[in-house]
Amino acid sequence: MDSKVVSLRSKLEIYKANSGGGNIADCPVRDVIQGISNKWSSLLMMALAEKPYRFGELRRLVPDISQRMLTQTLHDLQRDGYVHREVFPTKPPSVEYSLTDLGRSMFGPLHQLLQWAELNHGAVRAARTAFDAADA
Amino acid sequence: MDSKVVSLRSKLEIYKANSGGGNIADCPVRDVIQGISNKWSSLLMMALAEKPYRFGELRRLVPDISQRMLTQTLHDLQRDGYVHREVFPTKPPSVEYSLTDLGRSMFGPLHQLLQWAELNHGAVRAARTAFDAADA
DNA sequence: AGTGCTGGTCTCTTTTTGAGACTTATATAA
DNA sequence: TTATATAAGTCTCAAAAAGAGACCAGCACT
Numbered sequence: 001m002d003s004k005v006v007s008l009r010s011k012l013e014i015y016k017a018n019s020g021g022g023n024i025a026d027c028p029v030r031d032v033i034q035g036i037s038n039k040w041s042s043l044l045m046m047a048l049a050e051k052p053y054r055f056g057e058l059r060r061l062v063p064d065i066s067q068r069m070l071t072q073t074l075h076d077l078q079r080d081g082y083v084h085r086e087v088f089p090t091k092p093p094s095v096e097y098s099l100t101d102l103g104r105s106m107f108g109p110l111h112q113l114l115q116w117a118e119l120n121h122g123a124v125r126a127a128r129t130a131f132d133a134a135d136a
Numbered sequence: 137m138d139s140k141v142v143s144l145r146s147k148l149e150i151y152k153a154n155s156g157g158g159n160i161a162d163c164p165v166r167d168v169i170q171g172i173s174n175k176w177s178s179l180l181m182m183a184l185a186e187k188p189y190r191f192g193e194l195r196r197l198v199p200d201i202s203q204r205m206l207t208q209t210l211h212d213l214q215r216d217g218y219v220h221r222e223v224f225p226t227k228p229p230s231v232e233y234s235l236t237d238l239g240r241s242m243f244g245p246l247h248q249l250l251q252w253a254e255l256n257h258g259a260v261r262a263a264r265t266a267f268d269a270a271d272a
Numbered sequence: 273a274g275t276g277c278t279g280g281t282c283t284c285t286t287t288t289t290g291a292g293a294c295t296t297a298t299a300t301a302a
Numbered sequence: 303t304t305a306t307a308t309a310a311g312t313c314t315c316a317a318a319a320a321g322a323g324a325c326c327a328g329c330a331c332t
Contacts, residue, residue, distance in 0.1 A: 030179060032253035032260050037173045039320090043166060055279055066321050071280060081263025091329050092278035102259055109248040116245045117168035123238055124168050127217025175289090191310055202290050207311060227298050228309035 035080045040065055040073040042110060045099070048083060049107045052098035082106055171216045176201055176209040178246060181235070184219060185243045188234035218242055 036042060040062075047053055047061055059070055074097055077083040082103035088094045099107065117124075172178060176198075183189055183197055195206055210233055213219040218239035224230045235243065253260075 028257035028261075029250055029253045032257045033178055033250065034175060035260070037175065037178055039170060039173065042169055042173055056277085059279095066323090067280070068282095068322090069320065072320095079264055079267040080260050081267075087279095090278080092327085095279060102256070102263065105256065106249075106252055109245065109252045112245040112248050113242075114165055114169065116242055117165045120238070120241065121164035121168045124171070124216050125164075127238065128215055131215040131217075192308085195310095202292090203311070204291085204313095205289070208289095223310095226309085228296085231310060 032080075035076065036082075036106070036110070038073070040069055041077060042114070044070075044073055044077065045082065045103065045107055045110060046114060048097060048099045048103070049111070052096050055095050055097070058097065077103070168216075171212065172218075172242070172246070174209070176205055177213060178250070180206075180209055180213065181218065181239065181243055181246060182250060184233060184235050185240070185247070188232050191231050191233070194233065213239070 036045070043062060043065075044058065047058060053061065055070070055074075058074075059065065059067060062070070065073075074083060074085070078085050078097075081100060084098050084100050084103075086096045086098070088096065172181070179198060179201075180194065183194060189197065191206070191210075194210075195201065195203060198206070201209075210219060210221070214221050214233075217236060220234050220236050220239075222232050222234070224232065
């Protein structure tokens with residue numbers, strides 16, 4: 001219990017103290033988390049955790065993502081090592097995206113968070129409704 | 137094992153099939169996840185999981201957040217029910233932010249993800265370096 | 273010859289974020 | 303007394319990011 005608090009403190013205040021001239025903005029945990037804390041990353045991870053998908057399949061699976069952001073998010077996930085991109089020499093060429101070992105490893109804890117969201121979206125919606133009613 | 141795959145499938149394809157005219161954009165899991173998948177939410181949750189903080193303390197703890205985004209992110213976290221805001225009648229009045237029960241509940245799985253990031257940021261950095269070297 | 277499929281890129285517009293001045297009331301310092 | 307600091311924001315303007323949609327090349331099918 002206390003160990004959790006200590007480990008948290010280390011990530012913020014003690015991190016700042018330990019890293020001589022280092023800014024907390026350079027914190028490696030932030031660096032990693034911010035790569036997956038954006039609108040589309042977790043959704044695409046969720047899709048690719050199920051099975052590999054092609055570019056067009058992902059676009060149809062997530063109809064409200066723009067082609068531009070699908071390209072860019074997949075590129076970023078590939079760069080961070082979560083996603084593998086493979087081009088098949090069909091006519092026209094098709095591209096398949098799949099999770100790497102690192103991607104599957106990261107999806108473990110991410111999946112826990114997704115499950116929490118599934119279980120608790122009722123509570124979150126209720127909180128929003130109450131909050132919006134309060135200042136009305 | 138298979139149950140994980142099935143539960144994933146249900147969130148994407150089967151969700152779409154089950155929710156008659158519903159769009160996958162309305163998916164409640166997405167709704168909740170997108171509330172915490174932004175640049176500052178997880179960082180502030182991390183800080184407040186350690187202990188309650190006042191507005192100015194948070195600003196000093198995270199020096200690269202703008203006052204504007206700190207206000208807005210705390211407001212959104214409060215609206216979603218993760219954070220409690222309390223005003224103390226000091227002169228000038230001070231405001232303390234703390235996690236609610238729902239916030240602490242959500243921080244459980246979030247903390248798992250943060251720990252993964254701490255353990256694996258080396259691998260992510262290495263992947264980035266390799267990727268950037270490849271197309272150079 | 274025209275149409276559609278592939279996986280993108282390019283441009284333009286709208287939205288979001290960042291930087292920084294400004295606020296109101298009180299306390300402290302010069 | 304006048305100046306300065308502190309609290310928690312808000313306001314405005316500039317910059318960055320995201321969304322919408324046209325456009326591209328090469329090949330298959332009609």
